[in-house]
Amino acid sequence: MAIYQSGVIFENVDTKNPDCWTLDSYLNRGGYTALKKILNEKITQESIIADMKTSGLRGRGGAGFPTGLKWSFMPRTLEGQKYIVCNSDEGEPGTFKDRDIMAFNPHSLIEGMIIAGYSISASVGYNYIHGEIFEIYERFEAALSEAREAGFLGKDIQGSGFDFELYAHHGYGAYICGEETALLDSLEGKKGQPRFKPPFPASYGLYGRPTTINNTESLASVPFILRDGAQVFQDKGVPNGGGTKLFSVSGHVNRPGNYEIPLGTPFTKLLEMAGGMRDGKKLKAVIPGGSSAPLLPASIMLECNMDFDSIAKAGSMLGSGGVIIMNEDVCMVKALERLAYFYHEESCGQCTPCREGTGWLYEIIHRIENGEGRINDLELLDSIGNQMAGRTICALADAAVFPVRSFIKHFRDEFEYHIEHKKCMVSHKWC
Amino acid sequence: MLSNEALEKIDIELAKYPDNRQRSAIMSALRIAQSEKGWLSHELVGYVADYLKIPPVQALEVATFYGMYNLKPVGKYKLTVCTNLPCALSGGVDAALYLKERLGVGFNETTADGMYTLKEGECMGACGDAPVILVNNHKMCSFMTTEAIEKKLAELQ
Numbered sequence: 001m002a003i004y005q006s007g008v009i010f011e012n013v014d015t016k017n018p019d020c021w022t023l024d025s026y027l028n029r030g031g032y033t034a035l036k037k038i039l040n041e042k043i044t045q046e047s048i049i050a051d052m053k054t055s056g057l058r059g060r061g062g063a064g065f066p067t068g069l070k071w072s073f074m075p076r077t078l079e080g081q082k083y084i085v086c087n088s089d090e091g092e093p094g095t096f097k098d099r100d101i102m103a104f105n106p107h108s109l110i111e112g113m114i115i116a117g118y119s120i121s122a123s124v125g126y127n128y129i130h131g132e133i134f135e136i137y138e139r140f141e142a143a144l145s146e147a148r149e150a151g152f153l154g155k156d157i158q159g160s161g162f163d164f165e166l167y168a169h170h171g172y173g174a175y176i177c178g179e180e181t182a183l184l185d186s187l188e189g190k191k192g193q194p195r196f197k198p199p200f201p202a203s204y205g206l207y208g209r210p211t212t213i214n215n216t217e218s219l220a221s222v223p224f225i226l227r228d229g230a231q232v233f234q235d236k237g238v239p240n241g242g243g244t245k246l247f248s249v250s251g252h253v254n255r256p257g258n259y260e261i262p263l264g265t266p267f268t269k270l271l272e273m274a275g276g277m278r279d280g281k282k283l284k285a286v287i288p289g290g291s292s293a294p295l296l297p298a299s300i301m302l303e304c305n306m307d308f309d310s311i312a313k314a315g316s317m318l319g320s321g322g323v324i325i326m327n328e329d330v331c332m333v334k335a336l337e338r339l340a341y342f343y344h345e346e347s348c349g350q351c352t353p354c355r356e357g358t359g360w361l362y363e364i365i366h367r368i369e370n371g372e373g374r375i376n377d378l379e380l381l382d383s384i385g386n387q388m389a390g391r392t393i394c395a396l397a398d399a400a401v402f403p404v405r406s407f408i409k410h411f412r413d414e415f416e417y418h419i420e421h422k423k424c425m426v427s428h429k430w431c
Numbered sequence: 432m433l434s435n436e437a438l439e440k441i442d443i444e445l446a447k448y449p450d451n452r453q454r455s456a457i458m459s460a461l462r463i464a465q466s467e468k469g470w471l472s473h474e475l476v477g478y479v480a481d482y483l484k485i486p487p488v489q490a491l492e493v494a495t496f497y498g499m500y501n502l503k504p505v506g507k508y509k510l511t512v513c514t515n516l517p518c519a520l521s522g523g524v525d526a527a528l529y530l531k532e533r534l535g536v537g538f539n540e541t542t543a544d545g546m547y548t549l550k551e552g553e554c555m556g557a558c559g560d561a562p563v564i565l566v567n568n569h570k571m572c573s574f575m576t577t578e579a580i581e582k583k584l585a586e587l588q
Contacts, residue, residue, distance in 0.1 A: 081449075090556040091553070091554045091555075091556055092554065093515045093516055093517050093553075093554040093558065094516075094517045094554075094558055095554075095556065095558070096556045096557050096558050096559050096560075098556070099556050099557060126447075130555075130556050131497070131498075131499050131568075132499070132552070132555035132556060132557070132565055132568075132571065133555070133556060133557070133571065134568065134569035134570075134571075135569070135570070135571060167447040167448075168447075169447070169455075169458075169459075170458065170459055170462065171458070171497070172458055172461075172462060172497040172498070172499040172500060173497050173498030173499035173500075173553075174496065174497050174498060175553060175554065186458070187455060188452070188454060188455055189452075189454035189455045189456065189457040189458065189485075189489070189493065190454075190489075190492075190493070191492055191493065191496040192496065192497075207449065207452060248558065248559060249559070250517035250518075250520065250521065250558035250559055250561070251517055251520040251521065252520055252521075256521065256558070256559040256560075256561070257559045258559065291515075291516060291517075291554075322517070322558070324516060324517050324520070324558075325520070326520060330520070335516055335519075338514070338515065338516045338519060339515075339516055342515055342516075342553055342554070345553055346553060348496075430519045430520060430522075430523075430524050430525065431519070431520055431521055431522050431525070
């Protein structure tokens with residue numbers, strides 16, 4: 001079961017109470033007061049966007065782009081339909097925070113999306129929900145019904161003259177749809193294959209109309225920012241990244257789960273909150289931001305703080321906040337083989353370097369793991385990586401190359417041992 | 432080919448999208464069709480496409496692109512186990528091995544009695560609950576230790 005520290009999205013949310021997701025519970029926690037204030041006082045779009053910039057909120061889906069700046073790119077005064085889309089297609093290995101936001105506090109996301117719609121002149125929103133979490137999709141639909149009935153969605157919301165409708169769209173098993181333009185194509189009922197950028201979604205998005213796409217956690221943070229104050233949010237974090245952040249801790253810890261903590265919290269503190277290492281084993285390596293982020297060895301990770309700059313300086317990415325913890329028993333070749341298989345499976349097949357390259361990465365790591373590695377395989381992997389990264393429409397190819405490079409960089413001896421001795425250097429145990 | 436109840440569900444999905452954008456409802460329409468029939472035959476995909484008034488090929492390309500559609504018949508219960516890295520670190524691979532032995536089938540195979548189909552899954556976004564098993568795409572079962580698997584199999588009759 002997930003565990004939380006009081007923060008922003010999970011402030012006062014009693015996740016043990018089966019009714020904590022309901023409208024009543026949300027209203028009792030001060031829910032929808034930010035929206036009501038905006039509508040009653042007719043707060044301007046410019047003022048809200050300025051607040052979002054002040055908050056220092058950076059996108060929580062992985063790229064860390066400033067949310068306020070993204071909103072400011074929307075051509076708000078352009079006539080015609082505009083859209084706000086929430087990316088809840090959470091399938092980045094190691095990441096499971098958005099699922100819990102929708103399970104335990106869906107109205108924070110709904111309120112955030114209504115406010116976002118108001119701020120960018122979008123009267124329709126879609127929440128694209130990951131295929132494997134059908135029960136969460138149903139929960140979100142139930143929350144939408146409550147919000148509609150209470151007059152927070154629909155025509156003339158709270159007598160303000162502002163119309164906004166919000167719908168849930170259910171995915172069906174394609175990692176690539178977490179890429180925002182693949183998600184838009186999927187919403188249009190097509191194969192989820194990323195689009196060339198430019199044009200960016202703010203000018204040509206869903207059905208060719210201006211669209212803003214934000215991550216679930218980003219949008220669910222909006223009510224807090226506009227209710228408690230942008231500066232209050234900023235001050236919870238660090239200068240180059242405001243607020244708290246949800247970290248999904250998985251792997252060899254005693255208490256895997258989601259932890260909402262201030263950006264800048266030392267990694268050692270997060271590890272301690274997650275109950276420390278399971279069975280008292282030694283920490284070997286960590287992937288700090290979802291499987292697409294470069295791996296860091298324990299010695300570097302233990303010195304890091306959990307914020308964008310600290311993790312970047314250490315050579316990785318904060319990404320989605322999926323923190324994968326590995327102990328001393330893990331063979332790095334075997335771990336990398338599994339990730340390489342994933343990217344090969346999930347490449348959409350549109351760009352040749354990715355479609356073919358992810359296959360080659362997997363094949364070669366697989367043969368090393370199976371004792372058939374060749375002496376120049378590590379150079380070959382590097383060369384394939386060079387032909388993939390930065391040469392495709394989207395970042396999946398890069399995401400497939402990052403783990404390969406970082407695993408070999410930090411644990412080259414294990415790969416060389418595997419090639420030479422045709423077996424693992426450590427006596428591998430998954431758990 | 433589909434019950435009125437299923438068609439009503441598809442109509443609810445259709446209403447979410449603008450006029451003339453009924454193609455957007457194809458993913459959910461195929462999901463609803465599959466839930467009723469168990470798998471998507473070409474005829475069924477064609478039927479759903481006709482219902483949405485879109486070319487059959489647009490429905491088929493969606494059915495073949497997304498991993499959760501069954502393009503062949505499956506057992507009464509499709510069990511999908513996540514074996515991706517974070518899950519593997521908390522028993523995902525062990526759960527899959529146990530199920531293979533217990534059911535006597537490999538991945539993408541169905542037991543002789545037609546009860547269970549075993550699938551290997553990719554990230555379900557639930558790594559903190561590993562081992563995770565998805566039953567018939569829509570019911571997620573968490574912390575699936577050997578005991579929990581046995582209990583679940585006893586329920587799924």
